[in-house]
Amino acid sequence: MTATPPTILVVEDQEEVNDLLQYNLVRAGYRALAAYDGRAGLAAVRQHLPDLVLLDVMLPGIDGWDICNALLEDPALRHIPVIIFTAKGSREDFDHGHRYANVAGYFIKPYATSDVIEHVGRVLADRQR
Amino acid sequence: MITGSLLILALPLLVFTLAASSVLWRFYLQQLEADIAAQALLMADTVAPSLAAVATGHLPDGAFSPEAIASRWRRRSDARITIADARGVVRASSVGEGVGAPIDDTRRPGMRTALSGRSNATVWRSPNFVNEDTMYVNVPAWYGGQVTGVVRVAHTLTSLRKRVAQLRQTLLVAVLLYTLAIGLCTVAFAASIVRPAERLQRDAERIAGGDLSHRVEVRGPEEITQLARTLNHMTSRLEVLEGLRRRYVSDVSHELRTPLTAIRSMAETILKYGDSDTSLRERYLPRILTQTDRLARMVTQLLDLAQIESGHYVPALTPLSLAEVLDEVALTNAARAADLGVALDVRVSDRALSVRGDRDRLVQVFMNLVDNALRYTPRGGAVTLSALSTRGHVEVTVADTGQGVPPEHLPHLFDRFYRVETARSPLAGGTGLGLAIVRQIIESHGGRIKVTSSHGKGTLFLIELPGASPSPLATRSSNPPTTESQE
Ligand SMILES: Nc1ncnc2c1ncn2[C@@H]1O[C@H](COP(=O)(O)OP(=O)(O)O)[C@@H](O)[C@H]1O
Numbered sequence: 222m223t224a225t226p227p228t229i230l231v232v233e234d235q236e237e238v239n240d241l242l243q244y245n246l247v248r249a250g251y252r253a254l255a256a257y258d259g260r261a262g263l264a265a266v267r268q269h270l271p272d273l274v275l276l277d278v279m280l281p282g283i284d285g286w287d288i289c290n291a292l293l294e295d296p297a298l299r300h301i302p303v304i305i306f307t308a309k310g311s312r313e314d315f316d317h318g319h320r321y322a323n324v325a326g327y328f329i330k331p332y333a334t335s336d337v338i339e340h341v342g343r344v345l346a347d348r349q350r
Numbered sequence: 351m352i353t354g355s356l357l358i359l360a361l362p363l364l365v366f367t368l369a370a371s372s373v374l375w376r377f378y379l380q381q382l383e384a385d386i387a388a389q390a391l392l393m394a395d396t397v398a399p400s401l402a403a404v405a406t407g408h409l410p411d412g413a414f415s416p417e418a419i420a421s422r423w424r425r426r427s428d429a430r431i432t433i434a435d436a437r438g439v440v441r442a443s444s445v446g447e448g449v450g451a452p453i454d455d456t457r458r459p460g461m462r463t464a465l466s467g468r469s470n471a472t473v474w475r476s477p478n479f480v481n482e483d484t485m486y487v488n489v490p491a492w493y494g495g496q497v498t499g500v501v502r503v504a505h506t507l508t509s510l511r512k513r514v515a516q517l518r519q520t521l522l523v524a525v526l527l528y529t530l531a532i533g534l535c536t537v538a539f540a541a542s543i544v545r546p547a548e549r550l551q552r553d554a555e556r557i558a559g560g561d562l563s564h565r566v567e568v569r570g571p572e573e574i575t576q577l578a579r580t581l582n583h584m585t586s587r588l589e590v591l592e593g594l595r596r597r598y599v600s601d602v603s604h605e606l607r608t609p610l611t612a613i614r615s616m617a618e619t620i621l622k623y624g625d626s627d628t629s630l631r632e633r634y635l636p637r638i639l640t641q642t643d644r645l646a647r648m649v650t651q652l653l654d655l656a657q658i659e660s661g662h663y664v665p666a667l668t669p670l671s672l673a674e675v676l677d678e679v680a681l682t683n684a685a686r687a688a689d690l691g692v693a694l695d696v697r698v699s700d701r702a703l704s705v706r707g708d709r710d711r712l713v714q715v716f717m718n719l720v721d722n723a724l725r726y727t728p729r730g731g732a733v734t735l736s737a738l739s740t741r742g743h744v745e746v747t748v749a750d751t752g753q754g755v756p757p758e759h760l761p762h763l764f765d766r767f768y769r770v771e772t773a774r775s776p777l778a779g780g781t782g783l784g785l786a787i788v789r790q791i792i793e794s795h796g797g798r799i800k801v802t803s804s805h806g807k808g809t810l811f812l813i814e815l816p817g818a819s820p821s822p823l824a825t826r827s828s829n830p831p832t833t834e835s836q837e
């Protein structure tokens with residue numbers, strides 16, 4: 222295993238939730254980066270070009286969908302898969318997610334962290350092929 | 351139903367038409383008889399002398415001969431004149447019929463009766479030609495006290511009948527057209543009411559079925575459009591309320607799921623990696639407790655809010671001493687304030703100051719406000735509760751010397767779930783429901799709450815409550831009831 226591990230950016234404003242996602246990602250062998258609001262999240266994507274983004278919808282400042290749009294508009298970032306978290310749990314948010322080509326998954330809070338990590342692996346494997 | 355009412359309308363008109371034409375017929379007939387009788391009388395007088403000459407053989411000067419009289423009538427188609435002498439022999443006829451022959455009374459009745467001196471009139475119905483009815487008027491010709499002959503005028507009734515028939519037809523057509531017109535008007539009117547009403551009902555059912563974005567068409571007569579407008583107004587309000595409800599449910603879902611996510615992530619991670627990384631337990635188990643408490647607090651507050659907002663909540667208003675309420679709140683928070691190094695004071699100049707209210711709910715109000723004030727005031731600061739009476743109102747203030755609220759947040763402070771600090775902040779133990787509950791309680795008491803704040807210097811909540819007259823309190827504080835009647 223000489224190749225560098227894939228980098229995952231976690232954009233989530235709840236600090237301990239963010240920290241725990243990072244912790245689990247690292248323990249699963251990924252490199253984890255964190256952003257705690259929308260603006261910082263977008264800046265982090267641009268700066269670090271992560272392999273995948275875990276994105277909370279309800280964020281202070283720019284919300285998750287705005288970030289999805291911003292990524293899609295940038296040819297350098299549009300290929301980066303995004304996994305969405307929402308605490309609304311309404312049908313509308315789910316349907317909304319299907320409008321974005323870069324959304325590769327959708328979890329309603331509270332999710333099982335193990336499911337998220339598993340899904341991250343699956344999405345990255347799909348991208349590799 | 352419409353056909354029925356039209357029949358009821360048309361039937362009397364039909365009966366009237368038939369009756370009117372029959373009355374008219376009889377009237378015309380009488381008129382005709384009178385006309386003919388007058389003519390016949392005139393003729394009889396004219397011809398009487400010459401008829402007398404038939405008997406005497408001498409025609410007096412200036413007398414008209416029967417032939418001359420009859421021929422003058424020849425041109426008239428409807429009337430036929432026959433003149434007979436005293437013996438009953440026909441002397442002249444305007445149609446030149448049976449002259450010289452005796453009167454044939456079987457076909458033309460009444461001539462002999464007239465010869466005996468009695469005028470008469472008959473309507474004779476021809477057996478051959480159904481429509482060739484004829485009116486016969488026979489008038490005796492008197493001369494020198496003697497009946498010298500008879501003049502008969504026969505008049506066919508064909509044209510009269512035709513005229514009456516035409517009249518009846520015209521009337522019938524008029525009745526028919528009138529009924530038809532009324533019918534059409536009725537149908538049109540009914541349709542103009544019924545059709546929009548049916549449309550309204552369909553639309554209302556669609557709205558009742560849950561499509562609150564649907565609006566009914568405002569069209570049709572005044573009453574209907576009025577109803578439609580009212581319905582649309584109602585639907586708009588429902589739509590707004592439904593939007594609020596949806597947002598509220600969505601907000602509640604979000605607010606409950608957020609701590610649950612943290613709790614689940616912590617528990618799951620400890621379970622999975624706790625053995626290999628012992629720091630996880632130390633770090634996250636207390637956080638699980640904190641988040642669980644916060645969740646429980648939120649559920650309690652949500653239930654409180656739901657109860658107060660349900661419309662069933664009417665505060666049980668009893669006269670309360672404000673000083674007592676504020677003292678209780680201060681006492682409950684004294685230990686915590688001391689721990690935090692914040693001075694907590696109650697300043698009520700008038701100990702008798704009272705309000706009418708629900709004691710437990712008002713305690714809840716000031717507990718929430720003091721809880722906030724203590725939370726957002728740094729060590730060394732002060733939190734002061736004070737009360738004073740103004741113009742029938744009681745003003746209570748909760749002031750702190752804390753961090754304050756940035757002005758852009760002030761308008762939202764009383765919104766449900768609204769918090770100034772982000773979730774990252776270490777003070778994120780709040781739920782954002784406290785001030786929403788406070789406002790609901792104050793408003794249910796008929797009061798108002800305002801907030802002023804200067805960032806970095808402190809915050810002041812001002813509560814205005816309707817005051818209570820101090821006498822009931824005085825009564826309660828063991829004064830004899832007679833004090834009231836003495837005044
Ligand atoms: N005394 C105060 N000083 C500064 N900020 C305050 C004060 N009281 C309330 N706030 C702000 O208003 C927000 C809403 O208060 P509240 O409804 O009581 O919710 P909670 O206290 O549960 O967060 C708080 O999160 C806080 O940001």
Ligand SMILES: [Mg+2]
Nearest residue numbers: 722780784785
């Ligand atoms: Mg509070």
